[in-house]
Amino acid sequence: DTGVSQDPRHKITKRGQNVTFRCDPISEHNRLYWYRQTLGQGPEFLTYFQNEAQLEKSRLLSDRFSAERPKGSFSTLEIQRTEQGDSAMYLCASSLRTPYSNQPQHFGDGTRLSIL
């Protein structure tokens, strides 16, 4: 399977702990996106990369959230000092940027985070 892969699928942690999620995009895609999705809502954009450059991060939810894509391949999303409100599904997507249009994003199955 050559789709977007996310790890872990589920994460349960205590409030105040740090968590890190990994995303492996489709190999030929140059853009990678992170979203948060809560029950009954659509995905909420957090940040995105083009290759290794983080082009938008103003919509990260707070300074406790950070993302990296060090070599332009896989990406990690870290949440520090987790809070109950961080419980959600975290989705990763990738796409191919072309000069004249935005190609569709392809999503992984997400990491479900539960804060105790």
Added chain:
Amino acid sequence: EDQVTQSPEALRLQEGESSSLNCSYTVSGLRGLFWYRQDPGKGPEFLFTLYSAGEEKEKERLKATLTKKESFLHITAPKPEDSATYLCAVTDTGNQFYFGTGTSLTVIP
């Protein structure tokens, strides 16, 4: 800010009963409108991309259309396996994607 509104929030159909889902949007410089299907516990699955008013795309029992202010996803003779949440998203010149809250479709045998 760009906005996407989907209606209805939920829709129950009898098997074979055709209907349409609506996605209305306000965006400066539309660079694409996308339809996705999402099953519980899964990530959204890409269905269609529409780039300009008047464009139409079809796949099996689904047909997506686009005007300057809204898009419709028409479902013809749905089957129970079409039950899912259908999400609409738009992207603008800023290259960000904005999703609606989705329509939860249930098709009853």
